[in-house]
Amino acid sequence: MGYKCLAKDKFSELVEKFTKEQDVFAPIAQGLEVKWSLIDDPSKILFDFKNTSMSPKGLFFPQTECLFEFNNNKDAEDAFILKETSPLVKKRTLLNIRPCDARAFSILDKVFMKDEDSLDVYWKDKRDKTILIGLACTNPCSTCFCTQVNSSPFGEDGLDVLMIDLGDKVVLKDVTDKGEEILKGLEDASDEDIKKVEELKKEAESKINANLSMDNILSREVLEVYEDPFWDRLYETCLNCGACTFYCPTCHCFDIQDETKGDYGRRVRNWDTCMSWLFTQHASGHNPRGTKKHRVRQRFMHKFKYMPIKLDGDIGCVGCGRCIQVCPVNIDVRDVIKNMNK
Amino acid sequence: MKNPYKPYPVRIKRIEIATEDKSLRTFEFEFINKEDANKFNYMPGQFAELSIPGYGESPIGIASSPTEGENLLFTVFRIGKVTTKLHSMREGEVMGVRGPLGHPYPLGELEGKNIVIIAGGYAVTTLRSTMVWLLHPDNRSRYGKITFIYGARTPGLLLYHDQWRQWQKRDDVDCYITIDREVEGWDGLVGFVPTITEKVSPDPENSVAIICGPPVMIKFTQPVLDKLGWKGEQIIMSLENRMKCGIGICGRCNVGPYYVCKDGPVFTKAELDRLPKEY
Numbered sequence: 001m002g003y004k005c006l007a008k009d010k011f012s013e014l015v016e017k018f019t020k021e022q023d024v025f026a027p028i029a030q031g032l033e034v035k036w037s038l039i040d041d042p043s044k045i046l047f048d049f050k051n052t053s054m055s056p057k058g059l060f061f062p063q064t065e066c067l068f069e070f071n072n073n074k075d076a077e078d079a080f081i082l083k084e085t086s087p088l089v090k091k092r093t094l095l096n097i098r099p100c101d102a103r104a105f106s107i108l109d110k111v112f113m114k115d116e117d118s119l120d121v122y123w124k125d126k127r128d129k130t131i132l133i134g135l136a137c138t139n140p141c142s143t144c145f146c147t148q149v150n151s152s153p154f155g156e157d158g159l160d161v162l163m164i165d166l167g168d169k170v171v172l173k174d175v176t177d178k179g180e181e182i183l184k185g186l187e188d189a190s191d192e193d194i195k196k197v198e199e200l201k202k203e204a205e206s207k208i209n210a211n212l213s214m215d216n217i218l219s220r221e222v223l224e225v226y227e228d229p230f231w232d233r234l235y236e237t238c239l240n241c242g243a244c245t246f247y248c249p250t251c252h253c254f255d256i257q258d259e260t261k262g263d264y265g266r267r268v269r270n271w272d273t274c275m276s277w278l279f280t281q282h283a284s285g286h287n288p289r290g291t292k293k294h295r296v297r298q299r300f301m302h303k304f305k306y307m308p309i310k311l312d313g314d315i316g317c318v319g320c321g322r323c324i325q326v327c328p329v330n331i332d333v334r335d336v337i338k339n340m341n342k
Numbered sequence: 343m344k345n346p347y348k349p350y351p352v353r354i355k356r357i358e359i360a361t362e363d364k365s366l367r368t369f370e371f372e373f374i375n376k377e378d379a380n381k382f383n384y385m386p387g388q389f390a391e392l393s394i395p396g397y398g399e400s401p402i403g404i405a406s407s408p409t410e411g412e413n414l415l416f417t418v419f420r421i422g423k424v425t426t427k428l429h430s431m432r433e434g435e436v437m438g439v440r441g442p443l444g445h446p447y448p449l450g451e452l453e454g455k456n457i458v459i460i461a462g463g464y465a466v467t468t469l470r471s472t473m474v475w476l477l478h479p480d481n482r483s484r485y486g487k488i489t490f491i492y493g494a495r496t497p498g499l500l501l502y503h504d505q506w507r508q509w510q511k512r513d514d515v516d517c518y519i520t521i522d523r524e525v526e527g528w529d530g531l532v533g534f535v536p537t538i539t540e541k542v543s544p545d546p547e548n549s550v551a552i553i554c555g556p557p558v559m560i561k562f563t564q565p566v567l568d569k570l571g572w573k574g575e576q577i578i579m580s581l582e583n584r585m586k587c588g589i590g591i592c593g594r595c596n597v598g599p600y601y602v603c604k605d606g607p608v609f610t611k612a613e614l615d616r617l618p619k620e621y
Contacts, residue, residue: 067347070395080395080436081351111591118589118604121345222598226618253593256347256586260396267347267395272592279594280584280620283400283422288583288597288620298596298620306599 003189003197004172008047011170015042018093025059026095027052039095047165050141051098051320055249059094060105060126061112063271067122067256072265082267087125096135099155099162100146100318104249105132106158107318110311111252131178134159138200143321145210145334151318153204154197164197171197210334214315216341217304225305226297230339235293237329242273244323244331245299250316253279274298300336346589349393349438350378352414357433360417362498366464367429368405368417371439379412382442386449386471387580387608390441391588392416392428400424401585401603404442405467407474409481414439417467417501443588444607447472447552447578449481456486458544460563462493462535462555468580469554470502473509482514489544493520493535493559497528518542536562546572554580564611574612581607581614581621597621 006014018024024039027046034049036056068082105127112123137144137153146152156162160179164171171189174180189197217225245251255272258265272279275296280289289295303316317333324332352371360366373379384390384404391399400422406415420429431437449472457476461469469492475481476488490509494500500519509517520531520538531538535555544551551572553560560579567577583595583602590604598617600606 068395072396080438082348082393082395082438084345084348114590116344118346118591119343120589120591121343121347124343222617226598252591254586255592256399258396258398265396269592272594274593282582282584283425294620301598302593302596306596309599 002174003194004183004186005169005189005193006172006186007169012042015039015045015095021091023090023092024095025056025092045095047096047135050139051101054247055101055104055320055322056094056097057104057108057249057252059092060123060130061108061252064268065122066266066268068267070265070267071263072260073263076263088129092130093133094130095133096163097132097159098137098320099134099153099157099159100151100320101249102132102134102158103151103155103318104158107250107311107314107316108252110314131160131182132158133161133163133182136162136164136201136204138165138204140204140207141321143324144208144319145212145321146319147205147208148210148212149315149317149319152201153208154201164200166193166196212334212337213341214304214337217337218308218313222305225340226301228339228342231293231297234331234336234339235296238292238296238331239329240275240292240295241328242275243326243328245273245275246271247322247326249318249320249322250303274302300333300340304337304340347440347587349391349440350382351375351436352439354431354433354435354437355413360501362496366417366419366501368415369428371414371416373412374436382414382439384408384442385446386475387447387468388442388444389468389607390414390416390439390443391585392418392424393438393440394424394427395438397427398424399440399586400428401443401588403468403580405470407471407478409475409478417464419464440588444603445605447608449475452550453484454486454548456488456545456549458489458491458549458551460491460535460539460551460553460555462559463499464501465554465556466492466501469552470505472552474505477509477512477515486548487516488514489516489518489542491518491520491535491538491542493522493538495522496525497521516542534562535559536566539563540566543570546570546576550576550578552578574615575610577611579609579611579614581609583621
């Protein structure tokens with residue numbers, strides 16, 4: 001364990017070491033947006049950006065993912081026998097992932113790999129074969145509140161290596177054994193560099209001025225939070241558009257659908273959203289979350305009340321603030337937390 | 343590594359029209375790979391996803407009991423895309439079964455107790471499984487009195503005639519079969535399930551009730567049990583919600599923090615009283 005140091009102009013060499021054997025993904029500028037992309041040219045990798053528009057969750061949990069394929073010809077010998085799709089061939093590295101987004105994966109590990117009987121093999125395959133190299137946030141957005149949800153702009157949870165950009169060089173800290181292996185051979189960071197890192201960390205954390213408490217949410221009974229009258233006001237503005245759920249790095253609800261074309265058939269899973277009435281509609285027509293109020297409440301209850309009960313206290317939010325940025329009617333999750341915490 | 347989304351391939355061995363209106367059919371499945379039958383270890387109250395490639399999956403309670411052998415029974419109401427397709431399928435066709443899923447009724451914990459089963463309509467499926475299991479010679483002696491109350495609108499809508507007619511002949515089961523209104527040729531009980539339950543008035547002492555039925559039946563049976571002194575902890579229910587993954591990940595079937603698929607479908611009334619009514 002320790003801090004290493006690498007000059008920026010040598011950074012491409014480090015990346016090229018990966019790209020020889022692996023698929024490397026990193027945020028790059030595409031028009032006005034910063035997007036996760038497969039890297040062919042290390043010089044495109046961004047260091048100066050807030051965060052990517054979409055979280056990188058799609059790299060582990062694609063928006064559409066084929067689970068099985070089958071022969072749809074009823075006369076074929078293997079008709080309608082589901083065959084698993086093949087696992088990832090190449091290992092992967094995600095470079096410059098923000099600590100909030102990396103932390104989302106360690107929370108989702110608890111959802112997708114809870115126990116032996118419900119171990120999502122598609123998630124596990126990608127997680128096992130991917131290294132996460134994070135980039136600390138030195139300049140958080142006004143919508144960021146990671147420090148209020150057990151994280152930090154310099155958080156290490158979920159990462160293999162944490163990098164800190166010092167301008168002409170980067171400081172690298174190994175978090176896991178995998179990370180230690182990657183940093184082998186790099187020179188140690190100087191005391192001065194480490195001091196600079198500490199200063200930047202303090203400065204970044206101080207820029208996040210949200211002041212949220214969740215103690216009461218955790219201690220209040222489920223029904224007490226559920227029946228709180230403030231939901232009546234909140235749901236009125238919500239359009240149930242679902243943008244928050246698509247941008248959220250921890251939202252993970254999905255649908256499973258079968259598709260056929262001629263003799264080819266496949267079973268896919270697609271991102272789904274609890275904002276849709278179809279999400280819970282029974283075949284009979286009965287809908288246990290039949291109103292907009294039910295659905296808005298479900299999303300926040302799931303993240304801040306249900307997930308902590310199920311996941312040893314982990315809440316389903318990393319404070320990235322994307323939902324605040326994309327909400328067309330300005331619903332602010334920080335206000336919701338305050339109301340739930342009454 | 344076991345893929346929890348992968349169904350076991352099965353062949354439809356037998357199809358039986360289960361009700362006079364033909365809206366329900368009972369399917370008997372046999373595993374295509376014999377070793378899969380051993381992996382499919384289940385107990386009454388669990389369910390499985392019936393999987394028809396090209397159409398999708400539908401979660402259905404298992405109607406057979408593990409004491410009946412390796413084949414599985416499901417009685418399915420025709421209502422959505424998958425169940426409509428299933429009703430058009432024939433004996434010998436191949437499909438999939440994924441499971442067993444969810445928790446069974448806690449029959450192990452109920453040893454030594456009297457058991458009252460109250461069923462309405464086609465929610466009786468997993469209770470058929472329970473009855474067959476309880477009445478098996480290996481199990482019957484470990485339980486006290488067994489009471490079975492089951493109602494449907496008409497005689498032709500009652501499922502499993504052969505089974506309950508046998509149970510009626512046994513002296514170690516109190517079996518009450520009822521229909522809503524009088525029908526010519528029916529010499530059994532007439533009256534709604536809550537009314538019959540009131541007449542039977544099961545004693546809550548050292549007893550547990552397992553109740554499955556339409557919401558209206560449950561709504562009117564509840565006050566009857568309350569009056570008799572039954573407590574929420576003694577009443578076991580089984581919920582249904584829309585499901586996809588069946589293993590507590592995809593996010594739609596939750597009631598409060600608990601997934602009906604993974605943490606349920608079996609809950610006590612006491613547990614449900616502390617949760618939102620999202621079912």
